[in-house]
Amino acid sequence: MFNIPKKDAITFVLFAIVVLTMPIWLAPLGASYPGLLQKFAIYALLAVGYNILFGLTGYLSFGHAAFLGVGSYAAVWSFKLLSMNPVLALVFAIFFSGLFALAIGFISLRRSGIYFSILTLAFAQMSYKLAYSVLSPITHGENGLQLTLQDPRAIDMMFIERGSSLPTSSLFGIPMNGYAGFYFCAVILLIGFFIAQKITSSPFGMMLKGIKSNEDRMNYTGFNTKPYMLTAFVISGIYAGVAGGLLSITDPLAGAERMQWTASGELVLMTILGGVGTLVGPVIGAWIIKYFENIFSAFNESVLHNFFAFLPDNFESIVVLISSKFVGEGWHLTLGLMFVLVVVFLPGGIMEGVRRISARFSNRKDPSKGEEVIDPENLPKPDLKKGE
Amino acid sequence: MVKASNNTVLHVADVHKTFGGLHALADVDLAIEEGKTHAIIGPNGAGKSTLLNVIVGKLAPTRGTVVLDGEVLTGKSPHEINQMGVARVFQTPEIFPDLSVFDNVMAPAFAKRDGSFKINIFNSLQSEKDIAQEAEEIIVDFGLEPMINTHAGALSRGHKRRLELAMCLIQKPRILLLDEPTAGMSRHDTNTTIDLLKKIKSTGMTKIIIEHDMHVVFSLADKVSVLAQGRIIAEGSPDEIRANPKVKEAYLGESSE
Ligand SMILES: Nc1ncnc2c1ncn2[C@@H]1O[C@H](COP(=O)(O)OP(=O)(O)OP(=O)(O)O)[C@@H](O)[C@H]1O
Numbered sequence: 291m292f293n294i295p296k297k298d299a300i301t302f303v304l305f306a307i308v309v310l311t312m313p314i315w316l317a318p319l320g321a322s323y324p325g326l327l328q329k330f331a332i333y334a335l336l337a338v339g340y341n342i343l344f345g346l347t348g349y350l351s352f353g354h355a356a357f358l359g360v361g362s363y364a365a366v367w368s369f370k371l372l373s374m375n376p377v378l379a380l381v382f383a384i385f386f387s388g389l390f391a392l393a394i395g396f397i398s399l400r401r402s403g404i405y406f407s408i409l410t411l412a413f414a415q416m417s418y419k420l421a422y423s424v425l426s427p428i429t430h431g432e433n434g435l436q437l438t439l440q441d442p443r444a445i446d447m448m449f450i451e452r453g454s455s456l457p458t459s460s461l462f463g464i465p466m467n468g469y470a471g472f473y474f475c476a477v478i479l480l481i482g483f484f485i486a487q488k489i490t491s492s493p494f495g496m497m498l499k500g501i502k503s504n505e506d507r508m509n510y511t512g513f514n515t516k517p518y519m520l521t522a523f524v525i526s527g528i529y530a531g532v533a534g535g536l537l538s539i540t541d542p543l544a545g546a547e548r549m550q551w552t553a554s555g556e557l558v559l560m561t562i563l564g565g566v567g568t569l570v571g572p573v574i575g576a577w578i579i580k581y582f583e584n585i586f587s588a589f590n591e592s593v594l595h596n597f598f599a600f601l602p603d604n605f606e607s608i609v610v611l612i613s614s615k616f617v618g619e620g621w622h623l624t625l626g627l628m629f630v631l632v633v634v635f636l637p638g639g640i641m642e643g644v645r646r647i648s649a650r651f652s653n654r655k656d657p658s659k660g661e662e663v664i665d666p667e668n669l670p671k672p673d674l675k676k677g678e
Numbered sequence: 679m680v681k682a683s684n685n686t687v688l689h690v691a692d693v694h695k696t697f698g699g700l701h702a703l704a705d706v707d708l709a710i711e712e713g714k715t716h717a718i719i720g721p722n723g724a725g726k727s728t729l730l731n732v733i734v735g736k737l738a739p740t741r742g743t744v745v746l747d748g749e750v751l752t753g754k755s756p757h758e759i760n761q762m763g764v765a766r767v768f769q770t771p772e773i774f775p776d777l778s779v780f781d782n783v784m785a786p787a788f789a790k791r792d793g794s795f796k797i798n799i800f801n802s803l804q805s806e807k808d809i810a811q812e813a814e815e816i817i818v819d820f821g822l823e824p825m826i827n828t829h830a831g832a833l834s835r836g837h838k839r840r841l842e843l844a845m846c847l848i849q850k851p852r853i854l855l856l857d858e859p860t861a862g863m864s865r866h867d868t869n870t871t872i873d874l875l876k877k878i879k880s881t882g883m884t885k886i887i888i889e890h891d892m893h894v895v896f897s898l899a900d901k902v903s904v905l906a907q908g909r910i911i912a913e914g915s916p917d918e919i920r921a922n923p924k925v926k927e928a929y930l931g932e933s934s935e
């Protein structure tokens with residue numbers, strides 16, 4: 291069950307090292323604070339899970355924000371009703387997001403292509419709107435769902451006295467905020483990554499890739515593609531639910547804005563930017579977008595002045611003036627340009643760039659380039675009168 | 679109406695298919711016999727591919743049924759029909775262009791072994807030794823091993839066709855349907871394919887082959903049905919068909935021979 295191909299094992303170890311040392315290598319980039327580190331781990335997990343659907347099967351869902359939202363609410367409810375234990379909260383998140391994904395997937399997967407995407411979008415927007423209206427007893431609408439001192443917390447109350455301040459989620463007495471919170475998320479990310487690796491290298495993963503490549507052929511080959519798709523959809527929905535749960539574990543406040551379609555859109559961007567269908571690509575995409583959103587957007591002119599201080603004064607102000615349009619409020623512009631450049635020049639995302647560079651260095655022949663394609667589609671039919 | 683005899687594997691019974699006002703198939707009745715290669719010939723647009731589409735469940739017939747070994751196929755979905763033992767090579771190759779040649783051949787082997795749906799996550803592809811070996815053997819047999827790790831989409835048309843045939847044969851189907859397996863091939867590739875099909879024939883596999891190339895038909899077929907405008911206008915041994923004046927007129931043309 292834990293055996294994976296050697297290449298995958300190496301990838302996993304390297305990935306684990308990169309993730310666990312994030313507090314160190316993100317420090318020079320100005321991003322090594324717990325709140326952001328947690329987001330890096332959580333959104334990476336979200337992207338890894340999304341890729342199981344979009345990357346392997348090619349089905350583009352615009353509704354994964356809904357599962358993220360369901361996971362967050364489920365986790366906070368588990369805190370309120372039962373216990374501040376983060377593992378229990380994740381079990382809640384998995385159960386409810388899985389159930390939700392099963393229902394939405396069952397209906398959405400009756401269609402494919404653009405219609406599937408639209409159906410998922412419709413369901414997600416519906417959930418988002420309902421969270422503000424009809425469902426506000428569960429979601430607490432615009433205020434967001436948060437902990438209160440009066441929460442029952444039935445399991446916790448059997449062991450401890452009710453405190454005078456709001457509790458935090460904790461595991462073995464370690465509070466799940468700060469760096470501990472990050473490491474908790476990081477471990478879950480590594481587990482999620484490992485499972486994604488197993489899926490990708492398994493026969494099941496191959497079937498999903500087969501669906502992406504030629505769904506009709508899958509049917510004529512004897513596969514019932516519907517349950518395969520539904521399974522992939524639910525797995526990927528559960529990843530989103532777990533990510534949502536982790537958001538609540540590190541910060542027990544769930545709001546409906548997490549379910550907005552822009553959140554799903556961002557997820558699509560992450561995956562495409564990093565590299566659809568690769569394991570590491572979506573993670574890189576998630577990190578880049580979260581970095582831009584949190585760090586780049588905080589750059590202001592004085593930061594730029596410091597940065598370009600080595601330039602002559604007049605020149606410096608021009609450079610700062612121009613570059614200031616790309617940071618701070620303008621970070622979307624930089625991200626947008628970057629996205630355009632990647633999609634135009636590296637359709638396989640950043641991972642394709644990495645592959646090209648490493649191919650150039652290793653100097654080996656690209657195995658994906660087969661022989662030249664001769665397509666005699668337009669050749670005339672052989673002469674009918676050739677009967678011996 | 680053709681009566682299905684004891685050694686009939688596939689019985690196409692009185693099948694009609696209309697597209698709007700067009701009768702693509704009318705009163706089509708065929709009995710495909712065990713171990714035989716049954717050729718279906720006919721001019722362009724005669725309804726040959728439509729007939730195969732009805733058999734594999736891609737199209738529902740307007741009327742009539744298709745029966746395989748006494749079980750009705752009509753109304754079943756393509757994956758169920760495949761699981762019952764029907765494999766098909768398409769007129770334009772249907773393969774998995776983004777998967778390697780190896781994976782292309784492994785996938786049908788999994789469908790054969792595990793059925794139409796199985797969540798097999800705990801094994802890696804590499805640990806599926808039996809299936810990998812089976813796939814490798816057939817790839818070597820088909821002369822595809824130099825490109826075993828190539829993406830199938832990058833293969834030449836001829837290789838794609840051969841790959842698709844390998845994908846069907848690894849399932850050891852009850853009946854193999856071939857839609858113009860040599861169309862667009864060079865004479866050399868055609869001959870290679872004929873040899874391959876002869877080899878398959880010697881295993882006793884039941885086949886339906888649609889072919890325009892009379893050389894192929896007459897060197898492989900045990901029985902020939904001629905389809906024209908959706909109707910079977912003649913049926914018999916290759917020699918009978920060659921001598922049939924109706925066929926000459928409708929299909930081979932008067933200048934034949
Ligand atoms: N799905 C469809 N919808 C509408 N018309 C169709 C459809 N499929 C086939 N036809 C029509 O039915 C007739 C028979 O087509 P079919 O493809 O079966 O011919 P064929 O004998 O295979 O010809 P070819 O030798 O060109 O492959 C043609 O007139 C075709 O246009």
Ligand SMILES: [Mg+2]
Pocket residue numbers: 726727728769857
């Ligand atoms: Mg045809």
